[in-house]
Every structure is written in C-alpha cells, then in structure tokens.
Amino acid sequence: MSEKSYTYMNPYAAGIFLGVVLFASFALFGHGLGASGSVAIATGVATDAIAPGHVEGNAYLVNLVRQQDNPLDNWLVFEIIGVILGGLVSGALGGRVRKETFHGPRIDDKKRLLLAVLGGAVAGFGVRMSRGCTSSQALSGGAVLSAGSWAFMFSVFAGAYMTAYFVRKQWY
Amino acid sequence: MFPLNIETQLGHIWLNVFYVVIGFGFGFALERAGFGNARVLAAQFYLRDMRVLKVMFTAIVTAMLLVFWGSQLGIVDYRALFINPTHLWPGIVGGVIFGAGFVVGGYCPGTAIVSMATLKLDGALFIVGLALGMFVFGETVEHFRAFWDSSGFLGEVTLMDWLGLSTGVVVLAVVAMALAMFWAAEKVERYFASRTRQDP
Numbered sequence: 001m002s003e004k005s006y007t008y009m010n011p012y013a014a015g016i017f018l019g020v021v022l023f024a025s026f027a028l029f030g031h032g033l034g035a036s037g038s039v040a041i042a043t044g045v046a047t048d049a050i051a052p053g054h055v056e057g058n059a060y061l062v063n064l065v066r067q068q069d070n071p072l073d074n075w076l077v078f079e080i081i082g083v084i085l086g087g088l089v090s091g092a093l094g095g096r097v098r099k100e101t102f103h104g105p106r107i108d109d110k111k112r113l114l115l116a117v118l119g120g121a122v123a124g125f126g127v128r129m130s131r132g133c134t135s136s137q138a139l140s141g142g143a144v145l146s147a148g149s150w151a152f153m154f155s156v157f158a159g160a161y162m163t164a165y166f167v168r169k170q171w172y
Numbered sequence: 173m174f175p176l177n178i179e180t181q182l183g184h185i186w187l188n189v190f191y192v193v194i195g196f197g198f199g200f201a202l203e204r205a206g207f208g209n210a211r212v213l214a215a216q217f218y219l220r221d222m223r224v225l226k227v228m229f230t231a232i233v234t235a236m237l238l239v240f241w242g243s244q245l246g247i248v249d250y251r252a253l254f255i256n257p258t259h260l261w262p263g264i265v266g267g268v269i270f271g272a273g274f275v276v277g278g279y280c281p282g283t284a285i286v287s288m289a290t291l292k293l294d295g296a297l298f299i300v301g302l303a304l305g306m307f308v309f310g311e312t313v314e315h316f317r318a319f320w321d322s323s324g325f326l327g328e329v330t331l332m333d334w335l336g337l338s339t340g341v342v343v344l345a346v347v348a349m350a351l352a353m354f355w356a357a358e359k360v361e362r363y364f365a366s367r368t369r370q371d372p
Contacts, residue, residue: 120301
C-alpha cells in the first residue's frame with residue numbers, strides 16, 4: 001500500500017466523540033460498549049450449525065447458544081449491526097470504502113492475511129480468558145473505574161509492546 | 173434518573189433500536205478515528221503514531237467525567253451501572269495474550285468489525301481468527317477452569333475500593349495521568365517525526 005491521503009479526525013476530538021457515545025450507552029442501558037461478544041455468539045451459532053450437538057461439549061460456547069430460544073436476540077448482535085453501519089457510513093464519507101489489505105512494504109498481502117488470522121486467533125483466546133476486549137473491558141470498565149479493567153488495559157499494552165519487535169516487518 | 177429502563181418503558185423492539193443507534197455511533201467514531209486501518213493501530217506499538225492511546229484515554233476520561241458529574245448531580249446512579257467484576261489473574265494473562273494478538277493481527281474485535289465494514293480483507297480475516305481462538309478457548313477451558321473462575325477473583329471492585337481512596341481523588345488522578353500521557357505521546361511523536369526526516 002502506498003501512502004495515500006488517509007486523513008483521520010483529530011484523535012482528541014474522536015476520543016471525546018467516542019466518550020460521549022460510551023456515556024450514552026451507560027445512561028441508556030446501564031452498561032458500556034461491547035464488540036467481542038458478538039463474535040462469540042456468531043462462533044457458537046456457526047459451530048451449532050456445522051456440527052449439531054458439538055456445543056454441548058464446548059464449555060464456553062454452550063452458554064451462549066443454549067441460554068435462550070434465539071441466541072441472536074441479544075443486545076450484542078444489535079449493537080454490532082449498528083457498528084457495521086456506522087463504520088460503513090463514516091468510511092463512505094471519507095472515501096475509504098475499498099477492497100484492500102493493510103501492511104508495510106516488506107511483506108505481501110498473502111502473508112499479511114495469514115498473520116491476521118493467526119493474530120485474531122491469539123486475541124480470540126485471550127479475550128475469552130480476560131472476559132472482554134478493548135471495548136467491554138478497557139473502555140467501558142475503564143470509564144466506570146473497575147480495578148480489573150484497568151489491570152487488563154495495561155496488560156494489553158504490555159503484551160503488544162512485548163510482541164511488536166517480532167512482527168515489525170509486517171508494518172515497516 | 174439514569175440508567176433508563178427502556179425495555180419496560182418502551183418494549184423489547186425499541187431497546188434493540190437504541191442498541192443499533194448506539195452501535196452506529198460507536199462504529200462511526202472508530203472509523204473516523206482511523207481505527208479501521210491496521211497500520212494506524214499498529215503504529216502505536218512502534219511509537220510512531222500514538223492515536224490509539226490518545227483516542228482511548230480521551231474517551232475513557234470523557235465518559236468517566238460524565239458519569240462522575242452525573243452522579244454528583246444525582247441524575248446518574250453509579251451503583252446501578254455494570255462494573256466489570258475483577259478476575260485479576262485471568263484478566264492480566266488474557267490481556268497479555270490479547271495484546272500479542274492485537275499487534276500480530278493488527279486489530280482488536282471492534283476495530284476489525286469496522287475494518288471489515290469498509291471492505292478491508294485483513295480485518296475480515298482477523299474476525300475469522302477471533303472465532304477460531306474463541307472456539308479453542310471453549311474446547312480447552314476445562315483444563316484451567318479453576319484458574320479462569322477464581323484466580324484473583326475480587327468481585328465488583330473499583331479503583332476506589334482497591335486503593336482506599338475517594339472517588340474524587342481517583343477521578344482527578346485518572347485525568348492527571350491521561351494528561352501526562354498525552355504530553356508524553358506528543359513528545360514521542362515529534363521525536364520520531366524529526367528522526368524519519370533525517371533519513372535519506
């Protein structure tokens with residue numbers, strides 16, 4: 001990818017915007033934002049469709065799929081529909097909706113996509129271990145001053161900084 | 173008085189409509205911030221562009237102050253809000269693993285969804301990876317169930333409980349820490365900008 005004109009919003013202004021949305025979530029629903037939960041539900045539903053009965057043996061997914069009649073009737077699913085629409089509209093306004101793969105000049109698309117799956121899998125395991133991601137733990141728990149959420153947040157930065165050196169060729 | 177109870181007041185359908193609206197704002201803010209782009213996110217961990225830190229901590233401070241002032245004015249019931257329970261060790265171990273996955277994969281779950289929404293293939297494949305990792309977690313969690321359930325479990329503790337400080341002091345400390353980090357972030361960015369200019 002060559003250096004195109006990816007101009008984004010001032011980060012502090014974007015942060016205030018995001019913070020107001022986060023507060024609105026607390027004011028309306030009593031809880032903050034979430035992202036990884038929707039992927040967990042999708043994973044459970046997909047597993048159940050591909051291998052019927054298998055979720056019964058999967059100690060984590062079974063709770064997501066069997067808790068109610070329709071596992072998709074969950075706030076996380078509706079919120080993510082909104083996230084997709086909001087991201088799409090913002091991207092369209094900024095002229096950024098196009099098929100592409102982000103990486104540095106020293107690796108190709110194929111390697112980058114492999115690393116995306118690998119990193120996603122590592123993050124997916126970690127996020128279930130920590131019971132939430134950057135949205136539900138760091139942002140939401142951080143804003144209401146949960147002690148565990150702050151410990152999680154600093155651990156995420158620590159893990160990323162410790163690993164960055166080994167994948168530097170992917171980005172620069 | 174906040175939080176509202178939309179489900180009993182307006183019904184289940186309206187509750188879901190509000191979730192779509194809030195999600196829209198969330199996705200819009202993430203994309204505007206540049207978080208649909210893995211290079212922007214990864215730059216944080218090479219100290220080239222500190223957007224992730226700036227956006228995250230500005231958002232946390234903004235929401236925290238609105239909750240704090242709201243509860244001072246008696247319009248927000250802080251104790252009725254969901255406070256993530258603290259499972260200290262699984263949170264720390266999971267956080268480190270998650271952070272490693274973040275810089276290898278280039279995204280976190282929310283940003284990957286926004287990236288996918290704007291047709292980025294790496295974002296879409298990161299989500300495929302997330303699903304695989306979650307599946308493996310569910311398959312293996314019984315081997316470390318005791319650790320996951322109870323290691324460092326403290327319940328709904330806040331920083332105030334943990335540090336034995338008043339809410340006002342903690343809020344002030346978080347704001348001060350954020351401002352110090354923003355100041356440092358600007359310095360670091362200027363340092364790297366001047367260094368790359370000197371390169372041929």
